[in-house]
Amino acid sequence: MHPKSDIQRARLAAAVKNIFLFRSLDVFQMQEVLDAMFERKVTPGESVIEQGDDGDNFYVIESGQYSIYVQPDGAAAPKKVGGYDSSGSFGELALMYNMPRAATIQADTNGSLWAMDRQTFRRIILKNAFKKRKMYEKLLESVPMLKTLEPYERMNLADALVPQTFNNGEIIIEQGDDADGMYFVEEGTVRIMRAEHNQEERQVSTVTKGGYLGELALLTNRPRAASAYAVGEVRLAFLDREAFERLLGPCMDVMKREMQQDPSVTMDAYQNGEGAKEAEFQRIAQNISTNIQKISQNVSSMQRMVRQLGTPQDTADLRAQLHQIQHYTNQLAKDTHRSRKDLDLLPAPLSPSTQRQWKLQRERLTNDFTTALSSFQNVQRQAAEQEREEVKRARAESGTGFFTESEGGRHDPLVQLGGHQSQTQAVMEEEERMQELRERETAVRQLESDIMDVNQIFKDLATMVHEQGEVIDSIEANVESTHMNVGQGVQQLAKASDYQSWTRKQTVTLLAVFLFTALVIGLILRARWRH
Missing domain, CATH: 2.60.120.10 (Jelly Rolls)
Structure with missing residues (x-):
C-alpha cells in the first residue's frame, strides 16, 4: 500500500x-x-x-x-x-x-x-477477471435470448460485463435519457415504469434474475422509453453500447421481434450541440489511434513468437501466449472497426472547416488502421500455417501402436505384469498426446475464425471507402453540373447583352430618321407658307 x-x-x-x-x-x-x-x-x-x-x-x-x-x-x-x-x-x-x-x-x-x-x-486484475468470467458465464447461460451464442462468444460477452449494484427505490434507467448500454439482472427484481402525456408513471412490467432491460433504446438509437427502479437490493451486469453492437449480433433478430411488440419507442432522438459533437468525434478518434498503436505493438510480439514455432524454443507456454495475444489483438481490431464506423455515424458539423478536418482525420485513421490490420493478418496467417504443420506432424506421430501379446504365446507372469504396466503407461502418454492434439486443433480453428473476422473487417472498410467515394463522385458531378449551368447562364447573358445593344442601336437609328424626316417636312411647310 x-x-x-x-x-x-x-x-x-x-x-x-x-x-x-x-x-x-x-x-x-x-x-x-x-x-x-x-x-x-x-x-x-x-x-x-x-x-x-x-x-x-x-x-x-x-x-x-x-x-x-x-x-x-x-x-x-x-x-x-x-x-x-x-x-x-x-x-x-x-x-x-x-x-x-x-x-x-x-x-x-x-x-x-x-x-x-x-x-x-x-x-x-487477472484473478478478478477469471472469477468474473466464470460467474457471468453461468449467469448468461440462464438467459434464453443468448442460447444462440457460441461458447466463445458467451465468454467474450462475460468479459465485457461490468457489475453494478442498486439499492431499493434507486433509479437504474430514466425515461428520456440517452441510451449508454443494457443490463442483465444477476440478482433481485427491477420494476419498469412509464409516464405518458405528462401523466404519472405506471408500472408496465418487472424483470427478474436472468432477464435483461435497456436494449430497445440501443436497437432504435432513441432515448429511453421507460424508467427502471430497483426493488430491494439489485445486482446487475452492465453491457455498454459499443460491446452490445460488437458482441450481440447473433441475438439482434430476437430482440427486434420483442421490440416490435413494444409501442413505446416513438420519442424524438437527442441532438448534440456542435461542441458536444466535436468532443465526441475527438474522443472516438483518440480511442482508435490508441488501439492502432496497441495492434502494431502486438503484431511485433506475435512476429517474434511465430519465428520461434517449430524451433527448440517452441513450448506449450509460448503457443498459449501466442494464442492469447492473437485473440486479444483480434478483439482490439473489432473494437477499432466499430469505433471507426461510429465516426461516420456522427452528425456532420456545420462549419466547413471542421468538416474538412473531420474528413482528413477519418482518412488518416482509416489508412493507419488498414496498415496495422494488414500486418496483423499476415502474422495471423503465418501462425495458422505453422500450427497446421505442427498438428499434421503430431497426427502422423500419434499413429504408433501399443505393445500386444502374441497369439498363443507363453510369458513369465512377472514379465507379463511388466508388459501390462508398460501398456498402461503407453496408453496414458498417448491420451496426453491426443488431448494436446485436440487443444491445438481447437486453437487452430479459433485462429482461423479470427482470420475470417479480420477478412470481414477488410470487406467492411472497402465498402465504407467505396460508399464514401460514391458520395464524393456525386458531389463532384453536382459541382460539374452546376459549372455547366453557370456557363450556359453566362452565354445566355452574353446573348441578351448583345441583343440589348443591337436594340439600342436600332432605336437610335429610327429616332434619327424620324427627326430628319420631321425636319424636312417642317422646311417644306414653311416654304409653302411664305408663298
Whole structure:
C-alpha cells in the first residue's frame, strides 16, 4: 500500500476511470487498486519502458506526452509508431502474458504516471477477471435470448460485463435519457415504469434474475422509453453500447421481434450541440489511434513468437501466449472497426472547416488502421500455417501402436505384469498426446475464425471507402453540373447583352430618321407658307 493525499487519490481516480482493465472491478477492488498504485514523475527524453525488457509495472498516464518506438529485427534504429497525449495506459501485455516489452515508451515532456507492480497487477486484475468470467458465464447461460451464442462468444460477452449494484427505490434507467448500454439482472427484481402525456408513471412490467432491460433504446438509437427502479437490493451486469453492437449480433433478430411488440419507442432522438459533437468525434478518434498503436505493438510480439514455432524454443507456454495475444489483438481490431464506423455515424458539423478536418482525420485513421490490420493478418496467417504443420506432424506421430501379446504365446507372469504396466503407461502418454492434439486443433480453428473476422473487417472498410467515394463522385458531378449551368447562364447573358445593344442601336437609328424626316417636312411647310 502506498499512502496518498486526498488530492492525489482524486487525481488517480480521474486518471483510471476510463481504463478498460479496471471496468469490471467493484468498489472495494477499485480502492485496492488506488492503494496499490504509486506515482512516477518523468522528464523529457526519459524512457519509461524499454523494448525487450522484462515487464515490471503497468502504467496509467495522468499527464504529459509520450512517444512509442518499435525496433524491428535487423533494423538499425527504432521507429516511432505512435504516441500518447495526457491519457491512456501501457505495459499490461508484458504482465498478462509474461513476455518481454514489445515497444519502448519515451517521455517527450514532463509528465506524471501512476504505476502498479507485476505481483499486484496479477493478483487483483487477472484473478478478478477469471472469477468474473466464470460467474457471468453461468449467469448468461440462464438467459434464453443468448442460447444462440457460441461458447466463445458467451465468454467474450462475460468479459465485457461490468457489475453494478442498486439499492431499493434507486433509479437504474430514466425515461428520456440517452441510451449508454443494457443490463442483465444477476440478482433481485427491477420494476419498469412509464409516464405518458405528462401523466404519472405506471408500472408496465418487472424483470427478474436472468432477464435483461435497456436494449430497445440501443436497437432504435432513441432515448429511453421507460424508467427502471430497483426493488430491494439489485445486482446487475452492465453491457455498454459499443460491446452490445460488437458482441450481440447473433441475438439482434430476437430482440427486434420483442421490440416490435413494444409501442413505446416513438420519442424524438437527442441532438448534440456542435461542441458536444466535436468532443465526441475527438474522443472516438483518440480511442482508435490508441488501439492502432496497441495492434502494431502486438503484431511485433506475435512476429517474434511465430519465428520461434517449430524451433527448440517452441513450448506449450509460448503457443498459449501466442494464442492469447492473437485473440486479444483480434478483439482490439473489432473494437477499432466499430469505433471507426461510429465516426461516420456522427452528425456532420456545420462549419466547413471542421468538416474538412473531420474528413482528413477519418482518412488518416482509416489508412493507419488498414496498415496495422494488414500486418496483423499476415502474422495471423503465418501462425495458422505453422500450427497446421505442427498438428499434421503430431497426427502422423500419434499413429504408433501399443505393445500386444502374441497369439498363443507363453510369458513369465512377472514379465507379463511388466508388459501390462508398460501398456498402461503407453496408453496414458498417448491420451496426453491426443488431448494436446485436440487443444491445438481447437486453437487452430479459433485462429482461423479470427482470420475470417479480420477478412470481414477488410470487406467492411472497402465498402465504407467505396460508399464514401460514391458520395464524393456525386458531389463532384453536382459541382460539374452546376459549372455547366453557370456557363450556359453566362452565354445566355452574353446573348441578351448583345441583343440589348443591337436594340439600342436600332432605336437610335429610327429616332434619327424620324427627326430628319420631321425636319424636312417642317422646311417644306414653311416654304409653302411664305408663298
